[in-house]
Amino acid sequence: MKQSSQRSVILLMTGGLLIASPNVALNNINIPATSPINTGTIAAGNGLKLGTLVPTTGDLSSIGQNMPVAADLAVETINACGGVNGAPVTLINEDDQTDPAAGASAMTKLTEVDRVAGVVGSFASSVSSAAVEIAARNQVMLVSPGSTSPVFTERARNGEFNGFWARTAPPDTYQAKALAALAKKQGLNNVSTVVINNDYGVGFEQQFVTSFENLGGTIVNRDQPVRHEPKATTLDTEAAAAFGGGAEGVAAILYAETGSILLQSAFKQGLTENVTILLTDGVYSPEFVEQVGKTPEGKSIIAGALGTVPAASGVGLDAFTTLWQNSTGKQVTAYVPHTWDAAVLLMLAAEAAKANTGEGISSKIREVANAPGVEVSDPCEAMELVRQGQDINYQGASGDVDIDEYGDVVGNYDVWRVNEDGSLEVIDTVAPAE
Template sequence: MKYLNLAYLRKYRLTSKTLLTLVCLSAGILATSCQGGGSDGKQSSAKDNGLKLGSLSPTTGDLSSIGQNWPIAVKLAVDTINECGGVNEAPVSLVTEDTQTDPSAGSSAMTKLAEVDKVGGVVGAFASSVSGAAVDIAVRDKVMMVSPGSTSPVFTERAKKGEFNGFWARTAPPDTYQSQALAALAEKKGFKNVSIVDINNDYGVGFEQQFAKAFKEKGGNIVGKPVRYDPKAATLDSEAKAAFGSKPDAVAAILYAETGSVLLKSAFEQGLTDGVTILLTDGVYSDDFIRQVGKTADGKSIIAGALGTVPGADGKALKSFTALWKEKTGKELTAYVPHNWDATVLMMLAAEASDANTGEGIKSKILDVANAPGTEVSDACEAMKLVRQGENINFQGASGNVDIDQNGDVVGSYDVWQVGEDGSLSVIDKVNPVSNK
């Protein structure tokens, strides 16, 4: 074994830990010191078994129209990295769970991933209420959680208080910024009087409060009190009437797809939508939502002309990722798919950089691989190659530059979208809120 020098190590791309194992085996040593993971050998076991990741996606429930493609994007990232050598010299495995867009189901799924499957990291969830329920479990069990879609400002506030201990991040920007984008859109369109209706959860209420503040700062007027609806209510007729009845210039509707479609259809059937522009957000950006709302007697979309905002994707890797997505799935790119890809790739890069397949390992390096300084690289396999060689990198994602700050937040751009008379969705503009960090 004396000939296993540095040149040999480089030639065969062996890590120092692999060399230690060879030395121990050669000497017939079975002592704890050669197990590589401390006295209990836990880290060694994690390395030997390979990195295991989990996915928490809403493939059923109120956000399923957007969430169907999420686990596909996560698996595509895992498959891509496995095809170029895996992480820490072993293939990455993936366990996928459906949150049902329900905090209780999401909490149970997170508990399973953390305590039964023993994952090191989790991509998810989407609904902020689900992530809010799951993140405490992740922190307790030291599992890194990166959400590609939970946008409530509550997570920033909790992170500032130190509640997450670094085990939380997201690749979608918080609604602190999207609310500013929607307020800027309302101002640009000349709306003076806007009412608000929102789903009564962390996402809806957080967005509502931030939007109201931003719109008032621009000189706008919020009509009446914001209307908060219970997603489990039998009907939403009274909520629709309260939001639209005063005939504002526009209604900022912060909704989820299934329940939101019921509310807007009710407003139309009550004759309340004529002359009122509907302002929508990312929670309903899907063709399924438009179909759920329905059509008029002459075949036009009930909400034709509605405008909305959604976190856009403008990263250096977007073009190549879009081509890969179409090649592997045959589908068009949908909302938050690039954010899922980026979240998954970042965790795999961090695990490699830390030389550990654990949540603590991922946590310790995720900001390093996401931010400067380091070589800017957008190709996932090239990024992994550089990390294996011990180089510092600044990963440039498909969704954006994914520069994650100490609170786990990124700043993104926003697409402005519009509903056509035929129910089609089209991006018509972009808006970039000014960062207030």
């Protein structure tokens, strides 16, 4: 790993090193040459250490693979404009494998071995549930870019996290209401549900059922909810139960790998015709649609399926999109802006606290995210204002990221559709139903 001057980039990625080339211009910012590479240990010193805990393998890898790249880019950007508290930031990326046990092990490493002050993660709510206890115990700030289960709100209300938890994506209390509103907007009156049996799936299901019924809809399998195990390899019975009950639509709250198995089974059993499939953020990726497969005629098996995903509509989105495309050559994908914002907020909070500690970040993260203060979306401009002692109200790429006392933010949702060729298209927006 590079050990270098204050404005260098220090990054450790899962499975290897990501090292900026000497004198390379990143996003019109010149990063000076650095000292020789040391592939042994993480750079020593008192600079801020952060980590990521996201799924680059496993059931959510199709979405999670871009998350550490977004966090890396945030650190590169801040290091190029002076770092945090006068020193460069170190980032350590860990793959949670979309598995709570693996995530807990990686979180323990980040907190107790690497001694990070803050972590961006996780994505799967089940992994964050395991990780947040470790974070709170070690006084490390955990900011999730995508764990949306309502369970975290309740646990925060109960005082379990001691302020060491926040998220930049809104909880599924809002997304479930948005999906219910979408179902009614499509004219659906009778819907069944099928969900992955974890915090994300069950929490979403429960809120969706309440919201859809409040809108006058009927859940046909309300008394016999269909929930499949996260590591299931065959889902014929679950597919038949969810799709075979005569519902006009099926709200399927899934992850990509197991979700593709379920939808393939429903199609092979002849149960998907004339049924509107309603999906969510957990499967919003072209890779998922490809996994589900195509008909003999070459059309996507789930063509016409509709879904919701937290919208990225912040003041800083356009500038971030340009930065991302110039740096990676790729399009911005789901939860990438939320990951960027999570990393930026951790660094701004550390600077505001004048301390590279989890306690310091926890004490200042809502202060830099919320009003009052100067509204600012550029991270370097925000950092300079904080250095000058000014109050700021960071306006993110994902949204305003106004964090409440339970670590939650509020947002609206994009409506996406699967086209016949398997491509994904955002076609509308929907607000959570009251």
